[in-house]
Amino acid sequence: MGNIWEIIFATDFIFSVVRVTTPILLAALGAIVSDRAGVVNIGLEGIMLMAAITGVVISAQTQSAFIGLFAAVCAGILIALILGYFVLEMKSNIILGGIAVNLFASGGSVFLLYVLTGEKGTSSSLASKVVPNINIPIIKDIPIIGEIISGHNLITYIAILSVVAVYLMLNKTPMGTKIRSVGENYHAAESVGINVKKVRYIALGLSGMFAGFGGAFLSMGYVSWFSRDMSAGRGWIALAAEAMGGGNTIGTTITALIFGFAQAFANSLQGLNIPSELITIIPNVVTVLGLCIFAITKTTKVRKVKANEKNNN
Amino acid sequence: MKKVKFLALLLLVSIIILTGCTSINGDSKPTQTGDETPEENLSAILLIPGVLGDKSFFDSAYNGLKMIEEQYGATVRVVEMTGDFTKWEPNFMDAVEGDWDIIFSGSDTSEMLYNYSLRYPDQKFINFDSNMSDAAPNLYSMEYKANELSFLAGAVAALVTESDMELANEDALIGFLGGMDIPGINDFLIGYIEGAQYINPDIKVMVSYAGVFTDPPKGKELGILQYNSGVDISFNVAGGTGLGLLDAAKEQNKYAIGVDSDQAVMFEETDPDKSPHILTSAIKKIDYAMLDAVEKHLDGSLEYGVNVKVGLAEGAVGLAKNVYYEQLSESDRAIIDELEDKLAKGEIKVGTAYGLTAEEMNVIRDAVKP
Numbered sequence: 001m002g003n004i005w006e007i008i009f010a011t012d013f014i015f016s017v018v019r020v021t022t023p024i025l026l027a028a029l030g031a032i033v034s035d036r037a038g039v040v041n042i043g044l045e046g047i048m049l050m051a052a053i054t055g056v057v058i059s060a061q062t063q064s065a066f067i068g069l070f071a072a073v074c075a076g077i078l079i080a081l082i083l084g085y086f087v088l089e090m091k092s093n094i095i096l097g098g099i100a101v102n103l104f105a106s107g108g109s110v111f112l113l114y115v116l117t118g119e120k121g122t123s124s125s126l127a128s129k130v131v132p133n134i135n136i137p138i139i140k141d142i143p144i145i146g147e148i149i150s151g152h153n154l155i156t157y158i159a160i161l162s163v164v165a166v167y168l169m170l171n172k173t174p175m176g177t178k179i180r181s182v183g184e185n186y187h188a189a190e191s192v193g194i195n196v197k198k199v200r201y202i203a204l205g206l207s208g209m210f211a212g213f214g215g216a217f218l219s220m221g222y223v224s225w226f227s228r229d230m231s232a233g234r235g236w237i238a239l240a241a242e243a244m245g246g247g248n249t250i251g252t253t254i255t256a257l258i259f260g261f262a263q264a265f266a267n268s269l270q271g272l273n274i275p276s277e278l279i280t281i282i283p284n285v286v287t288v289l290g291l292c293i294f295a296i297t298k299t300t301k302v303r304k305v306k307a308n309e310k311n312n313n
Numbered sequence: 314m315k316k317v318k319f320l321a322l323l324l325l326v327s328i329i330i331l332t333g334c335t336s337i338n339g340d341s342k343p344t345q346t347g348d349e350t351p352e353e354n355l356s357a358i359l360l361i362p363g364v365l366g367d368k369s370f371f372d373s374a375y376n377g378l379k380m381i382e383e384q385y386g387a388t389v390r391v392v393e394m395t396g397d398f399t400k401w402e403p404n405f406m407d408a409v410e411g412d413w414d415i416i417f418s419g420s421d422t423s424e425m426l427y428n429y430s431l432r433y434p435d436q437k438f439i440n441f442d443s444n445m446s447d448a449a450p451n452l453y454s455m456e457y458k459a460n461e462l463s464f465l466a467g468a469v470a471a472l473v474t475e476s477d478m479e480l481a482n483e484d485a486l487i488g489f490l491g492g493m494d495i496p497g498i499n500d501f502l503i504g505y506i507e508g509a510q511y512i513n514p515d516i517k518v519m520v521s522y523a524g525v526f527t528d529p530p531k532g533k534e535l536g537i538l539q540y541n542s543g544v545d546i547s548f549n550v551a552g553g554t555g556l557g558l559l560d561a562a563k564e565q566n567k568y569a570i571g572v573d574s575d576q577a578v579m580f581e582e583t584d585p586d587k588s589p590h591i592l593t594s595a596i597k598k599i600d601y602a603m604l605d606a607v608e609k610h611l612d613g614s615l616e617y618g619v620n621v622k623v624g625l626a627e628g629a630v631g632l633a634k635n636v637y638y639e640q641l642s643e644s645d646r647a648i649i650d651e652l653e654d655k656l657a658k659g660e661i662k663v664g665t666a667y668g669l670t671a672e673e674m675n676v677i678r679d680a681v682k683p
């Protein structure tokens with residue numbers, strides 16, 4: 001058992017938790033914004049994939065990681081807006097639209113790769129660039145803390161800043177109020193003159209932007225190439241994190257961290273004497289447990305409210 | 314009336330255009346004359362239960378088909394049936410009705426190949442990567458001795474970790490990253506362990522399974538963990554996930570062994586700093602095995618109705634020996650050459666994971682656990 005504690009308190013481990021969490025957290029932020037506006041974007045998985053391939057292709061063409069990153073984020077926004085067009089203008093179902101985005105991205109990213117490189121598996125023949133890791137001046141020299149906080153990929157820091165930005169945006173700005181009111185009751189929002197369609201476009205665009213950063217992290221930060229279906233379920237885990245976090249920024253960030261922790265912990269346990277099947281289910285068990293706890297707390301709250309109502313009557 | 318005529322014309326044109334586009338990656342169907350003189354006008358179709366671009370056995374099989382086309386002027390076609398197995402049966406139906414001399418397929422379609430070869434006794438089938446032992450009189454099945462191949466990889470890893478090479482450390486600890494805990498992967502593992510133990514009986518092997526074949530970030534994460542725990546060379550057998558290990562090797566400045574294709578050469582142009590970390594790759598040479606089978610088919614010596622296990626002796630498996638491999642000392646390379654020779658002659662017998670229970674597999678893994 002001593003080994004397990006050694007693993008958890010190692011700086012390498014905490015560092016890897018942050019790294020594993022980054023793409024999940026970014027996609028989860030995307031899920032929050034769209035969900036709060038009442039348009040649940042389940043196409044995050046697909047948007048991440050398309051952003052990942054776009055980043056690789058454009059950075060290889062321009063030989064600039066930053067133009068690649070910019071293009072990846074633009075691709076994310078674009079796809080989210082296309083989804084928005086079908087949902088908001090053509091009145092298609094948002095869930096079906098999201099499924100379509102995921103299916104399109106899984107095949108479309110490979111098709112794009114094939115057209116551009118003649119490869120169908122990985123983009124190893126493209127000399128794409130990687131977004132650099134950042135050593136924070138001063139902090140990096142502090143023992144332990146420096147090892148954990150400094151030296152991450154630029155996109156990881158963008159993710160952390162995004163948490164703050166999303167929190168402030170949703171809770172402190174007029175735009176945030178609009179997004180929340182549209183999500184709560186769009187008829188009411190409409191009646192006070194809010195342009196519901198516009199707000200939802202903006203919310204979807206933002207969710208595409210965050211998922212785009214998440215996708216770019218996969219192919220331009222984590223590893224240095226694109227490979228088919230490399231988002232590997234992270235978009236779905238992000239949706240679970242958002243649901244478990246109750247749709248608020250802080251709760252979702254914490255659940256994303258829990259998922260990242262479970263994933264990194266499962267990776268670390270591989271070194272110990274535990275059957276691999278048990279290890280691979282840890283993140284999934286944590287997800288199910290988390291959702292159960294969420295559901296139980298919610299139902300008890302509802303019960304309490306109902307009990308109060310009865311008493312009052 | 315004019316409109317109707319126009320529409321009819323449009324329909325006709327579109328039918329012509331559409332039907333003109335249906336040929337898949339190759340020449341049109343073989344003509345009936347193929348039946349009279351099959352030797353002069355060989356035709357072969359390759360049914361892939363997946364898509365090309367895996368940089369592994371499907372690409373290798375396609376390469377074999379292209380070699381057959383070049384060498385024998387054969388009419389060939391490749392069909393990517395995708396991973397959706399409901400599409401396999403219709404493609405098999407099309408193939409058996411299409412007058413092909415040889416139908417190639419393999420891997421996940423082994424059972425389907427066997428069933429079809431019983432139903433169509435006049436059709437010749439070749440399984441390029443079999444995973445079952447049933448034999449039919451018109452089916453030739455090839456199975457690769459992955460364990461022999463990874464025995465060599467294990468020997469390389471053990472030699473490297475003991476050597477005074479630049480990036481090797483003191484510990485006699487090597488790594489293995491598998492895609493899943495399944496016999497196909499464990500067969501590699503057993504050969505790897507035995508090969509390493511042949512060089513150093515006390516060697517320790519750190520084994521990780523990703524549980525997924527398409528998640529390179531996870532492969533990288535597991536790779537970093539291995540290298541941080543004192544592993545200085547690790548072998549990836551995990552498809553796309555395994556590519557992450559190669560990234561980890563570059564980042565942590567350690568060594569890795571590739572699989573399926575020459576992965577050092579694969580990254581040579583786009584990521585020249587990574588290739589030197591990939592000392593060698595363990596490759597199943599499906600293309601050469603297919604070419605060999607066709608050659609035998611043409612001179613009538615191919616033993617249909619037999620499951621053949623091809624290995625080093627047949628040149629069907631081998632290590633990639635490129636410039637990066639030459640980082641190994643001359644004496645170490647001589648040891649590998651000697652082992653290749655012994656394996657080919659059958660002087661060394663390598664164990665296999667097929668037929669082992671999970672408990673037996675655990676005993677083997679636990680014995681080398683660090």
